[in-house]
Amino acid sequence: MADNNSMPGGKSWFQQFNDQVIIVQIVVVIFLCINLLLIVTFFSKDVFYTSMRYILFAVTLLSDSFILIMSDILLILTYFNFTMQIGLCIIIYILLSLYTFVTPVMLTAMTLERYVAICMPLRHGELCSTHSAINCILIIHGLSSVPCIVVFFNFFASASQNLLTQSRLCSMNIFVFLQWQDHVKFAVFQCYFLIMSVTIIFSYTKIMKVAKTASGENKKSTWKGLRTVILHAFQLLLCLIQLWCPFIEAAVLKIDFMLYIHVRYFIYITFNLAPRCLNPLIYGLRDEKFFLALKYCGPFRYHC
Structure with a gap:
């Protein structure tokens, strides 16, 4: 009689899931180390933390690192079937929901910064100053908190008080009771999707026009900026x-x-880990200033 839990190749679904969890741990540790190295490099040179472009990049790295750590912890807790009080789960998911939106909104802001740098170079210093970067970060966190507030307001409007003391597996699904909440x-998610997509398309179109009319070094710089916007678009x-x-x-x-287990694993790798692993490529390796600082301030040097 065949084992219902067996998979092709003689592995049970439990063994296969165990392999998947181990692979995730390796990937998460690798990219957390890369992010840490990039953050240390960011603080090694004045030019980075006085430039809006790199400040936004550093905040994105911190946001991505937080999401990688917290989502990985939840993955492990789910794997071991560990339950927690819904009150604690709410706090975790408030932070996760906030920073899940911070990354795409931050990418949109970074795209607009490239648009200003290429299409409005004379105003770049004024619009993209360090003070503007701080204000931009506050606005980004404010905008990112709106979907989180909507979801959890709906939850508290429908949930009973004794539900908060119950213990369950911590998952986003426990915050949705009724179809109207979904x-x-x-609707809120689609609104954000539309606004950010329009912003990317607008920036891409404007930079394309400048790229066609630019010449010499300006043309090279403009096309590089255009490639950055394309990478941002894919990441976004x-x-x-x-x-x-x-x-x-x-x-x-x-x-x-x-099927839910396999789909969730695929989604986690493709849409959670992958976009957050692209940041080191876009600004850490492709950017000449950052790459040089990384070479001279990285683990291969004793001092900067």
């Missing part, structure tokens, strides 16, 4: 698809639990 959340697309993932997971869970 509709409200989906992955982040925005992640906003749809709770709806996909909920639909798959109703069909088959094992």
